Amino acid sequence: MSLIEITDVRKSFGANEVLKGIDLNVEPGEVIAIIGKSGSGKSTLLRCINGLETINSGSIQVAGAQLAPDELHLKALRLKVGMIFQSFNLFPHKTAGQNVMLSQMVVKKTPKPEAEAMARKMLERVGLAHKFDAYPDELSGGQQQRVAIARALAMQPMALLCDEVTSALDPELVQEVLAVVKELAAEGMTLLMVTHEMRFARDVCSRVVFMHMGRVHEIGPPAEVFGAPKTPELRQFLGAQH
Amino acid sequence: MIEFSNWDILRNLLLAARWTVVLSLVSFVGGGIVGLGLLFMRISRSRWPRLFAGAYVELFQGTPLLMQLFLAFFGLALFGINVPAWLAAGVALILWTAAFLAEIWRGCVESIAKGQWEASASLGMGRMQQMRYVVLPQAMKIAIPPTVGFSVQVVKGTSLTSIIGFVELSKAGTIVTNATFLPFTVYGYVALIYFVLCFPLSKSSQYLERKLNVAHRNH
Numbered sequence: 018m019s020l021i022e023i024t025d026v027r028k029s030f031g032a033n034e035v036l037k038g039i040d041l042n043v044e045p046g047e048v049i050a051i052i053g054k055s056g057s058g059k060s061t062l063l064r065c066i067n068g069l070e071t072i073n074s075g076s077i078q079v080a081g082a083q084l085a086p087d088e089l090h091l092k093a094l095r096l097k098v099g100m101i102f103q104s105f106n107l108f109p110h111k112t113a114g115q116n117v118m119l120s121q122m123v124v125k126k127t128p129k130p131e132a133e134a135m136a137r138k139m140l141e142r143v144g145l146a147h148k149f150d151a152y153p154d155e156l157s158g159g160q161q162q163r164v165a166i167a168r169a170l171a172m173q174p175m176a177l178l179c180d181e182v183t184s185a186l187d188p189e190l191v192q193e194v195l196a197v198v199k200e201l202a203a204e205g206m207t208l209l210m211v212t213h214e215m216r217f218a219r220d221v222c223s224r225v226v227f228m229h230m231g232r233v234h235e236i237g238p239p240a241e242v243f244g245a246p247k248t249p250e251l252r253q254f255l256g257a258q259h
Numbered sequence: 260m261i262e263f264s265n266w267d268i269l270r271n272l273l274l275a276a277r278w279t280v281v282l283s284l285v286s287f288v289g290g291g292i293v294g295l296g297l298l299f300m301r302i303s304r305s306r307w308p309r310l311f312a313g314a315y316v317e318l319f320q321g322t323p324l325l326m327q328l329f330l331a332f333f334g335l336a337l338f339g340i341n342v343p344a345w346l347a348a349g350v351a352l353i354l355w356t357a358a359f360l361a362e363i364w365r366g367c368v369e370s371i372a373k374g375q376w377e378a379s380a381s382l383g384m385g386r387m388q389q390m391r392y393v394v395l396p397q398a399m400k401i402a403i404p405p406t407v408g409f410s411v412q413v414v415k416g417t418s419l420t421s422i423i424g425f426v427e428l429s430k431a432g433t434i435v436t437n438a439t440f441l442p443f444t445v446y447g448y449v450a451l452i453y454f455v456l457c458f459p460l461s462k463s464s465q466y467l468e469r470k471l472n473v474a475h476r477n478h
Contacts, residue, residue, distance in 0.1 A: 095380070095383040106377065108375065108379075108393055109397065110400070124383040172383065
């Protein structure tokens with residue numbers, strides 16, 4: 018059984034159908050890059066997987082947890098799959114350490130000392146152990162994003178959704194975040210990432226999904242997708258990247 | 260004819276001003292509690308509480324406080340319920356304050372970035388947990404200056420209760436004027452006492468606004 022099973026998912030905003038029947042299965046340990054033009058539905062697909070958007074039809078399952086609109090099902094699903102956002106979304110009124118501790122204590126009812134130990138461990142993992150007591154506005158964008166990654170990891174998810182995690186960063190800060198993501202991939206974390214970093218997708222991902230007009234237009238290992246694109250749309254998209 | 264010294268006048272006004280202060284505090288605290296309930300209804304995900312709170316706010320914001328006082332005082336009497344002036348004044352002011360505070364606070368809650376809701380949701384928090392640990396702590400910081408600023412309106416609003424016979428500062432002013440025939444002096448003092456009550460509030464509202472806004476610090 019696949020870790021993430023997406024079956025015939027459709028999603029409309031009003032009359033505009035942005036996902037027109039998506040099928041995608043993700044195996045444990047896979048690293049998947051979702052590429053495509055803006056408006057192709059790639060971010061929407063990611064947001065559907067953990068229930069930030071409701072779907073109109075089809076089904077999504079993560080490790081046996083079924084996507085359903087009620088709070089109980091959503092919580093079960095979200096404990097299995099974490100998410101990192103383009104704009105970091107750290108809690109500005111809490112320190113880096115508290116950001117990582119909060120959901121452990123509130124959602125999982127982890128006692129404070131254990132949550133703190135976990136937070137220190139996760140911040141260490143993203144290279145920010147020394148920033149435990151810093152507030153988000155005292156951190157650079159790259160550091161904030163790494164704290165956000167630590168925050169998601171502290172919940173011990175089976176998969177991570179990364180929504181353009183480097184798009185809001187200054188160019189010189191992109192690499193430090195990508196390095197952390199790359200390390201996660203190497204450690205066997207299942208990753209689904211919407212990204213514009215083609216080189217990164219080529220180097221790190223096991224499969225690349227090219228989305229076009231709300232459909233999975235092409236899918237395959239990076240060598241195939243980047244080296245021998247089959248459709249004119251993908252060729253045009255890759256051509257426009259340079 | 261009896262002569263009234265300035266101190267006679269002022270002393271009587273100050274004694275009555277205690278009731279203005281008490282009524283203001285009761286309205287503000289009571290209104291805050293009811294307002295918080297309204298706020299939760301207003302931002303609820305279910306339709307009926309949202310509609311109810313919306314209609315409540317519109318109703319109380321769209322009618323004069325004076326009419327609300329009349330309705331509380333005379334309206335209930337029509338049904339044979341005899342409401343003392345202090346009770347009608349307190350209830351009407353609490354309900355009125357609640358409507359305005361709920362609306363002020365709703366704006367503050369809605370000003371919290373959508374990403375905060377999404378991040379906390381994707382970490383598995385339920386709606387109440389999101390409110391309690393993520394949204395309200397941030398919204399409260401934004402809400403402090405306008406809330407303190409609104410308390411000035413509450414203090415001044417209590418003056419209307421003089422119409423239904425509650426003896427607070429304004430009513431005492433009328434009574435003292437009738438005894439002394441010195442309206443300018445008496446109402447001058449009345450205005451001065453209101454000012455002394457309100458000025459620190461509006462000043463502290465300005466101060467808090469500046470202080471909480473410094474470099475948009477969020478903590």
